[in-house]
Every structure is written in structure tokens, then in C-alpha cells.
Amino acid sequence: MSTQNSQPSIFSSDPTTLNPQRFLVTGALGCIGAWVVRNLVREGTPVAVLDLASNPHRLRLILSDEELARVQFIAGDITDLAAVEAAFKDSAATHVIHLAGLQVPFCKADPPLGARVNVVGTVNIFEAAKRAGLKRVAYASSIAVYGLSDEYPEGPIPHDAPLKPRNHYGVYKQANEGTARVYWLDDGISSVGLRAYTVYGPGRDQGLTSSPTKAMLAAAAGRPFHISFGGRCAYQFADDVARAFIHAARAPFEGADVFNLRGSVAHMREVVAAIESAAPEVKDKITFDDKPLPFPEDMDDAAFTHALGRISETSLTDGVRQTIDIFRRALAEGKISAGN
Numbered sequence: 001m002s003t004q005n006s007q008p009s010i011f012s013s014d015p016t017t018l019n020p021q022r023f024l025v026t027g028a029l030g031c032i033g034a035w036v037v038r039n040l041v042r043e044g045t046p047v048a049v050l051d052l053a054s055n056p057h058r059l060r061l062i063l064s065d066e067e068l069a070r071v072q073f074i075a076g077d078i079t080d081l082a083a084v085e086a087a088f089k090d091s092a093a094t095h096v097i098h099l100a101g102l103q104v105p106f107c108k109a110d111p112p113l114g115a116r117v118n119v120v121g122t123v124n125i126f127e128a129a130k131r132a133g134l135k136r137v138a139y140a141s142s143i144a145v146y147g148l149s150d151e152y153p154e155g156p157i158p159h160d161a162p163l164k165p166r167n168h169y170g171v172y173k174q175a176n177e178g179t180a181r182v183y184w185l186d187d188g189i190s191s192v193g194l195r196a197y198t199v200y201g202p203g204r205d206q207g208l209t210s211s212p213t214k215a216m217l218a219a220a221a222g223r224p225f226h227i228s229f230g231g232r233c234a235y236q237f238a239d240d241v242a243r244a245f246i247h248a249a250r251a252p253f254e255g256a257d258v259f260n261l262r263g264s265v266a267h268m269r270e271v272v273a274a275i276e277s278a279a280p281e282v283k284d285k286i287t288f289d290d291k292p293l294p295f296p297e298d299m300d301d302a303a304f305t306h307a308l309g310r311i312s313e314t315s316l317t318d319g320v321r322q323t324i325d326i327f328r329r330a331l332a333e334g335k336i337s338a339g340n
């Protein structure tokens with residue numbers, strides 16, 4: 001991956017003349033979005049961020065100030081269609097990746113707000129894409145659309161298994177998959193939804209499955225940490241997930257489909273072993289509740305590969321090592337504290 005440090009600010013002149021591709025990424029002040037932005041900036045593709053928040057602390061963890069200066073930031077709420085339309089216009093977007101949303105604990109705490117942001121917000125993205133004349137949307141769905149492991153046959157869960165969400169967040173994600181399908185049927189807007197499971201890496205500091213990354217941050221600071229769940233599940237390195245979204249947004253895919261992302265399927269004890277290998281000073285200090293998450297532990301990603309091709313993946317050991325290295329640097333530079 002090359003850094004194009006000599007490139008001037010992409011917004012210093014007519015934005016449409018510099019690069020035929022321009023990305024709008026919603027929720028890009030969050031974890032996955034920060035990695036999407038990093039990948040796009042480093043390949044020299046113009047990118048605009050639409051987010052309700054204003055603090056780019058996750059982006060600062062993984063981008064230099066000079067790289068950050070090349071990003072267009074648009075403050076806005078995806079529940080406001082006019083604001084979303086304005087963001088499409090201001091960014092002159094040719095491609096859109098929709099990641100903004102509220103995670104499981106926030107939807108549980110305030111279901112009406114969760115529905116407004118996750119469901120209405122997603123309808124707004126598709127509607128604005130349609131009005132802007134875009135023909136494709138890539139968006140985040142989730143493992144949470146599935147039911148409990150024992151509701152399915154043994155083995156990795158296929159992408160077209162019946163959806164049986166058990167929490168508000170999963171129900172909202174299922175609704176989004178339906179919204180995407182109807183925008184294809186009615187308006188010919190193609191879409192790819194990607195279902196991640198446990199995303200880890202710098203920037204993953206909130207949500208049901210964020211505690212393995214919090215353990216990596218504690219390890220980088222030489223501190224003990226107790227992870228709130230255990231068992232086996234699929235882990236996806238945030239950089240890999242980001243590249244999958246970029247690939248999906250660019251793919252000449254026609255229709256509306258949703259694919260599982262698999263990554264590395266591992267028991268929490270393997271995650272802890274990877275942490276201890278990258279940070280031997282925390283040996284025996286990273287513990288976990290050996291209580292599995294209420295989702296199938298393995299996901300079949302063959303449909304993604306079949307439809308879109310293969311994306312290179314980072315092994316769990318490498319992903320954990322890279323995460324701890326980035327956290328060590330960020331701690332040393334005072335960009336983050338181990339209490340974060």
C-alpha cells in the first residue's frame with residue numbers, strides 16, 4: 001500500500017476533475033469507516049465522510065495529519081434525508097459505502113432511536129443514492145440477522161440461511177437487507193451488503209464484541225484485561241473488512257445480495273494466545289468469560305468469493321500483532337490512553 005504524500009488537497013480545486021471515483025462513506029468516524037478512509041486516502045481516491053460525530057479520534061490512530069487533511073468531513077445525521085442528499089451533492093460521490101449506525105447495546109438501550117438511525121437512515125442512503133443517479137450501494141449488515149447456532153444445521157452458516165434475528169439490532173439489519181432488495185426491484189439500484197461478526201483492530205472501541213480489541217489495547221499498555229465473552233467465533237481484521245467494502249462498492253455486481261465475511265474462526269483462547277505472543281509482558285493477565293456469543297460460530301463466505309472474487313486476508317496472529325503495534329505507537333504519542 002503506498003502513501004501519496006505529495007498529492008495536494010483533493011478539495012482545493014474542482015473536485016470532479018481530479019479522479020473519476022469519489023467515495024462517500026457514512027459513519028466513517030467509526031472503526032470500519034476509519035479503515036475504509038485510510039485505504040482510499042492511501043491509494044489516492046477522494047473520500048468524503050458523512051457522520052453525526054465530529055471527533056476523528058479513530059482516524060487519527062491510523063492516519064497521519066497530512067493524510068487526514070485530504071479527507072472531506074461532512075457533519076450530518078443520516079435520519080435527515082435532506083442532509084444526506086446534500087452530502088451526496090457536496091461530495092460529488094460516484095461510490096457510496098454506508099456504515100453509519102448504532103450498535104447492539106445502543107439499539108437495546110433505545111430501540112426507537114435505533115430504528116430511526118439504522119432503518120430510516122439506511123432508507124435515506126438508498127433514496128439519496130437514487131436521487132443522485134448512483135447505481136450501486138455497499139452497506140453493512142451483520143451476523144446478528146441470524147438466530148442461535150442450534151437453529152441451523154452443523155457447520156458454517158451459508159449466506160442464504162433463514163434470518164432469525166434475536167435482538168432489535170438484528171431485526172433492523174434484516175429490514176435493511178429488505179430495503180436494499182426493494183431498491184433493486186423498483187429502481188435498479190444494485191447493492192452488496194456485508195455481514196461481519198467480530199471486527200477487531202484499532203478503532204474498535206464500542207459495541208457488543210469490542211472487548212477483544214480492548215484487551216489488545218490493555219496488552220499494549222502492559223495492563224491486565226478481562227474479556228466479556230468466549231467460545232469460538234469469526235474474527236475479522238478491520239483493515240480486511242474495509243477492503244472488502246471498497247471492493248464491493250466498486251464491483252460490477254448487478255442485483256441485491258448480502259454476503260458473509262468469514263475471516264479467522266478461532267476460540268477466545270487462541271485470541272488470547274495471539275495477544276500474549278505479541279505482548280509477552282501480559283502473559284496470564286488477559287482472561288475471559290468462556291461464554292459463547294449467541295450467534296452461529298462459523299460463517300460461509302463462498303458466496304462472496306463467487307460473486308466478487310477473493311480479498312486477501314490477514315491472519316489472526318498478524319492482525320493482533322499489527323493492532324498491538326499501532327496501539328503501542330499511539331500510546332507513546334499520547335493519541336490514546338489505555339483507559340479508552
Ligand SMILES: NC(=O)c1ccc[n+]([C@@H]2O[C@H](COP(=O)([O-])OP(=O)(O)OC[C@H]3O[C@@H](n4cnc5c(N)ncnc54)[C@H](O)[C@@H]3O)[C@@H](O)[C@H]2O)c1
Pocket residue numbers: 026027028029030031032033050051052053076077078079098099100101102103117121140141142143195196197198199200203204205206207209
Ligand atoms: N464492528 C463490528 O464488529 C461489526 C459487525 C457487524 C456489523 N457491523 C456494522 O458495521 C458498521 C460499522 O461498524 P463500526 O464498528 O465501524 O461502528 P462504530 O460504532 O465504530 O461507528 C459507527 C459510526 O456511525 C456514526 N453514526 C451513528 N449515528 C449516526 C447518524 N444518525 N448519522 C450519521 N452518523 C451516525 C457514529 O458517529 C460512528 O462514527 C455498522 O453499521 C455496524 O452495525 C459492525
